Amino acid sequence: MKILISSLSNRIFKSTVPAAVLIFLFTACSGGPNSSMPEWLSSYPSSSSFYVGIGGSNTGNMAEDREKAAAAARADLAAQISAQVSSELKVSSRASSEGDFTESVDRTVNESVEQNLKSVETVDTWFSPDQGAWVFVRLSKAVWAAIINEEISTLTLRANTALRPVAEGNLSEAEIMAALGRARGTLLSSPWGLRVKDETLGSGGLLIDSVDGRISDRTGSLSVKAQVSPPVIKFGSEVVVSGKVESGDNLEMGAYPLVLTSLEAGTVQLTTGPDGVFSYTLSPDTTATGTFRMEIIPDLMVWDIPPGGFPISRATVEIIVNPVLLALSVNSSAVGELSTLDGAVGDWISDLPLPAETVSPGEGDLDLEFAWTVFDFPRSEKLANAPFITQVGAVLTVSRNGNTILVREIDAFKDGGLDWEQAHKRAARNLLKKLAEDPFLSGELVEAFQL
Structure with a gap:
């Protein structure tokens, strides 16, 4: 029976079962109160003048058990107080429903108990080799009330x-x-x-x-109004979001914080002037192609006020961002037969994740020239069936209104064939395949579109 009691008590001490239930289980499993067991272990004490707490520990180490039992007793004491405080405060104010209120009460009560240990009185202790150490503590309700009143x-x-x-x-x-x-x-x-x-x-x-x-x-009482200018832009262009926040009481707004949000541009924090006027310029890298909405609302979190619990005025604006018109031209003057790959070059450009639409030369916002470069290796005169070896590269040039804004040399690809035409086309196709796998090229082109 002693082994059973020790094993059960070890499990109980690690649980969150109230002390009164622990005592009941402890007494029941031991077959009734031990003759040397204090009364407060067989019958949980109650008092109109004190909060009480009982805790125990049975690790087999007497010094460790005494320390752990004292801590458990204080925790039990704090739990009794927390239950009463939570019940009282939950009916006193609507703010008690915000967040994890019970957890906040438990944490604060525990901290208060630990900070006022001199006010916690150890009433009695008991130790048994089989059942470990037990501690009985109490705290005057009058003293606790004084602590809370001071706070x-x-x-x-x-x-x-x-x-x-x-x-x-x-x-x-x-x-x-x-x-x-x-x-x-x-x-x-x-x-x-x-x-x-x-x-x-x-x-x-x-x-x-x-x-x-x-x-x-x-x-x-607030009113938030906003507009965008211009409402329709090309990718890479700037757009200005502006507006005004007004008080229903006609008060000066001061530096009132706002937050501008959209799925495409993310979240931007801004502040009004004293008159409530605000303006923000979206740079090219915060826009995307298509139609998207932006919302401007007061940023209450600046003052640690959760916006969900209060009425919020908001303004919504819509921006249309059209793709850049990209005029593609392929220069195959280096080797004429590569002109048959013009369509493949166009397909490669179309497959890139670019905010652009490909158009004919002379019709675009930007011009993109793809120029092939070719170097043919000399054939060996000693070998009648020597392969035709070539090296094909390319140069990408992006310009706007005749002004060059990006030049990118593409590393050449070496290949061969049974004749020069076959060698050129094989090397060119492999070059396009390599370009399609380049993770950096599309990013460079997008940056060029924003210049």
Whole structure:
């Protein structure tokens, strides 16, 4: 039976079963209370004046067990307090539903218990070689209330100090939101912040509810308007997104933060001027071809305010980005028979991931010339059936309005055949195949389109 008890207790101590249940299991498995076992181990103590905690450990090491049992007892004590605090605060304020509230309470209570160990009284300890070390601790409810009241007083002072300029007026919208955000962050930094009374904003209720109400009023009164210029562009061109944010109370906006988002351009943070006007130039590398929408909304996260819980005004604009018209010409003057591969060159260009549409020479925004280069190796006169060996390369030139903006020499490919025409075409086809696998070439061309 002793072995059974020891094994069971080792498993129990690693669980999260409440101490009262542990004691019941401990007593039941041992066949009834041990004659030397203290009463608080057979019947979980309760008190109207104290929070209590009981913990045990049975590793076989007496010194280690005493230390672990004391820590487990404090954890049990904190769990009793956490359960009561969570229950009280969840019905006191709507802010208690934000995030993992119970986890926050548990963490804060545990920290408070550990920081106030001098107030935690060890009532009794018990050790058995078979059943390990057990510790019984308690904390005066009056002392705990004093600890919490001191914390609430500190939070009250900090939060109301942050809000005083709001009550006094003469702030811009951005300054009001910054003050509300600071106060809100202070109140939510501790579960006890949900008990702070409103001494500044005049609601007479809980300060966190007054702050959230003011935030809702402010964000709900905003109007965000935006436009793009020009609304239709070519890839590589700049586009300006501009607009204005206005307050329903006609307050000066100040440096109000906004966030501009789209699937294509990602997320951009910007700030209004004092009059609420904003403007942002999208550079060529943040646009893509096609039609896409951009949304501009107030960036409440700058003040650590989650946007999901408050009314948000937003503006949506649409931008059409057309592909670049690329006039392709193939120069086969080096070897005439390569002109039969003009279509293959065009197919290669079309298959590249480029924001471009291929058109005839003279009709494009950009000109792309593909010029073959050929070097034929001399044949051996001593071998009647010597192969025809050649080396075929190319030069890519991109220009706009006659001005060259990119020149790229393509490494030559060496091959052979039964005659010069066969050798040239085999080398040229292998060169195009190698180009199709080049991971850098399309990136260089896209950069050229943006110049």
